[in-house]
Amino acid sequence: MGRAFKIGDHVSWNSEAGRVSGTITKIHIRDFDYKGHTHHTSADDPQYEIKSDKTDHIAAHKGSALRKLPK
Structure with a gap:
């Protein structure tokens, strides 16, 4: 099980381009197509x-891939 976050939390995750940061906009609790x-x-x-934070790109990740950042 991953960590619990809420909408509006500022988080970072590892991507092919290195560490990326952004803001949680939606939480999915049922299977979804993306x-x-x-x-x-x-x-x-x-x-x-x-x-x-830097682009309009939207990513989808489990909580275990995210790290909460200070606001």
């Missing part, structure tokens, strides 16, 4: 949509 892939999730192990 960019052509089904992401499996539950209330006990949600996935988060995060908007990048």
